[in-house]
Amino acid sequence: MNRNRARGILLGLACGDALGRPVEFSSAAAIETEHGRLDEMVGHGTWNQPAGTITDDTEQALCIARSLVERQEFDPTDIADRFVAWFDSGPFDIGRMTMRSLSRLKQGDEWDEAGQRVWEDSLEGQNAGNGSVMRCAPLAIPYATDRPRLVAVSRQSSQITHADPRCTYGCAILNLTLAGLLDGANFPLRDALDDVGSEAPAELVAALEPLAGGDAPETLETSGYVVHSLQTALHDGLFAESAEDAIVTAVNRGGDTDTIGAIAGAVAGARFGAAALPDGWLRPIDEADELETLAEQLVESA
Ligand SMILES: [Mg+2]
Numbered sequence: 001m002n003r004n005r006a007r008g009i010l011l012g013l014a015c016g017d018a019l020g021r022p023v024e025f026s027s028a029a030a031i032e033t034e035h036g037r038l039d040e041m042v043g044h045g046t047w048n049q050p051a052g053t054i055t056d057d058t059e060q061a062l063c064i065a066r067s068l069v070e071r072q073e074f075d076p077t078d079i080a081d082r083f084v085a086w087f088d089s090g091p092f093d094i095g096r097m098t099m100r101s102l103s104r105l106k107q108g109d110e111w112d113e114a115g116q117r118v119w120e121d122s123l124e125g126q127n128a129g130n131g132s133v134m135r136c137a138p139l140a141i142p143y144a145t146d147r148p149r150l151v152a153v154s155r156q157s158s159q160i161t162h163a164d165p166r167c168t169y170g171c172a173i174l175n176l177t178l179a180g181l182l183d184g185a186n187f188p189l190r191d192a193l194d195d196v197g198s199e200a201p202a203e204l205v206a207a208l209e210p211l212a213g214g215d216a217p218e219t220l221e222t223s224g225y226v227v228h229s230l231q232t233a234l235h236d237g238l239f240a241e242s243a244e245d246a247i248v249t250a251v252n253r254g255g256d257t258d259t260i261g262a263i264a265g266a267v268a269g270a271r272f273g274a275a276a277l278p279d280g281w282l283r284p285i286d287e288a289d290e291l292e293t294l295a296e297q298l299v300e301s302a
Pocket of ligand 1: 055093
């Protein structure tokens with residue numbers, strides 16, 4: 001496996017998350033007014049944190065990566081326990097469905113019950129956020145060559161907090177795409193959609209099909225709805241000319257900047273490799289060394 005690409009997945013995710021953090025919820029116009037084109041790590045802003053601070057996207061990806069390395073297998077109970085421990089640490093940024101699911105887990109629900117119950121209690125429009133797709137990328141490394149298993153573990157990792165099929169299949173399609181990129185595939189999203197086939201929700205497939213054929217949709221949305229976030233992030237990650245351009249483009253669209261940046265960053269990192277990520281972005285990210293080590297260990301366990 002290409003180690004530079006594997007490292008790129010985890011470091012790219014963190015770069016997009018940290019670059020987008022200070023402008024989360026801002027419009028594209030507001031970002032331009034304040035920063036011009038935001039292309040370096042800045043402090044303060046949304047959540048008022050130092051430059052290079054990661055958020056829940058990378059924090060939960062770290063939970064998954066650490067679990068995979070320590071358990072040497074996909075152990076959803078262990079991952080759920082790590083999510084709860086992170087929740088107990090009082091993160092400044094946490095999504096609504098994640099908070100509700102982790103609260104249920106704390107009260108004793110099994111790993112595959114909490115997210116399902118929260119989903120059943122949620123209204124359409126509030127039941128399919130991007131909170132599982134943003135964190136699932138570490139799974140793509142150890143399971144890159146076992147695509148049916150990669151689909152299964154990606155979907156299960158989503159179910160811990162996000163049981164909607166658009167979320168579970170969103171994770172599967174993203175990770176199949178990343179696995180294809182690790183293998184140097186020419187049409188990784190095409191292959192991913194072919195792999196999940198008609199089992200994937202039609203709405204999700206319809207949003208991603210044009211991208212798989214190389215066409216950019218007329219409008220790209222930046223909401224936290226998983227179909228929007230994944231479509232926009234895959235567009236930027238797969239179509240940009242460089243890793244830096246992919247992440248900067250995603251973040252400067254505004255909206256759910258950290259998460260769309262994180263997903264686009266994982267894709268672009270897999271495409272261009274970690275060495276393509278600017279040193280000036282990685283230096284202020286406290287977790288960069290650990291992410292790099294975890295990526296190496298995930299390659300070893302593949
Ligand atoms: Mg976040």
